[in-house]
Amino acid sequence: MIAFFTDWGNDSYYVGVCKAVMKTINKNAEIIDVLHDTRKFDPKINAHILYRFSKDFPEGTIFLSVIDAGVGSSRKPIILKAKKRNFYFVAPDNGLLTLVAEEYGIDKLIEINNEKYYFRKRYSTTFHGRDIFSPVAAYLSKGVPIEEFGSEINTINLFRYKAPEIKNDAIEGEIIFFDTFGNVQTNIPAELGETLFKKDDEIMIHFENKKFKAYYERVFSDVLPGELLIHPESSGYLEIAINQGNAKEFLELSSEGVEVVLRKETY
Known part of the structure; x- marks a missing residue:
């Protein structure tokens, strides 16, 4: 094949x-x-x-x-x-x-x-x-x-990227691409998210001196239309999305390669 x-x-x-x-x-x-x-x-x-x-x-x-x-x-x-x-x-x-x-x-x-x-x-x-x-x-x-x-040959060209890690009770990673729906794909493995977050947790998304509140969920319909969520997507990584919306536009992201921090909101 x-x-x-x-x-x-x-x-x-x-x-x-x-x-x-x-x-x-x-x-x-x-x-x-x-x-x-x-x-x-x-x-x-x-x-x-x-x-x-x-x-x-x-x-x-x-x-x-x-x-x-x-x-x-x-x-x-x-x-x-x-x-x-x-x-x-x-x-x-x-x-x-x-x-x-x-x-x-x-x-x-x-x-x-x-x-x-x-x-x-x-x-x-x-x-x-x-x-x-x-x-x-x-x-x-x-x-x-x-x-x-x-x-x-012995070697090939490799690029550098922000490897995902847990640091100071938050997950740091990188925004790597956007799909056709405007969903924001990160390089953070879903299992890393499971170590810090649980369903319905409020999560603050930090990047480029901006922050947005989202919910840690399983499927799009766990939040209302227009609400922001973070969930494990089909290939096993965390995705930032909006139910029936475009997260890329909502977050005003213009390019990939942006470092992102996900932190559970505490009260």
Whole structure:
């Protein structure tokens, strides 16, 4: 199975062409379009998204992930074979694989430089998705050993982020992305929330010298329409949301990467 993830959008031919390349190489390849309308050019945000959806895929999945503003530059095209779940990640080495590398471990890293497995000998400098990444994913799905694709390397680029932690009876973390409903996704694991908060607790949300009151709940309808809540979302992290509203707009958040503190209100 190939899980296909890009920032190309669905209003161009790029996704379709890459799927055609994969099918040309392996007509039996099962290709799942995970997401193509995501934050463009941003490997950090998309690293969190990649890790979250990867958890729901079966063992042995090949993740073809092309968020690649540096296409054609000195950044490497790579394959990461994970220690856990026999996952393969085909991607640019620009930090996009930070979280999957940390969470699943690295069994082997390969720089893709064997042009035998490129789609074209005269490959495009701006469309490695078609000419390098897609054919490599397809050949992997046919059982070609990872060592065939190029040279083994020892390290990849990783980005820094605010690791979640409990500090002074509060949870500190980071706002990492917003979904299509305007729900605010944090990198705080739900189990960390469970250590300090219980249902119906009033929680103060602190960020950028602002603070807002929310309720710690399980589902949106635990609060009235228009009220703010914090709850464990489906991939196991704390989400800040508004019942039938847009939390991003309500909190006046303009960008991701903001540090956030959640503290139980006491009286």
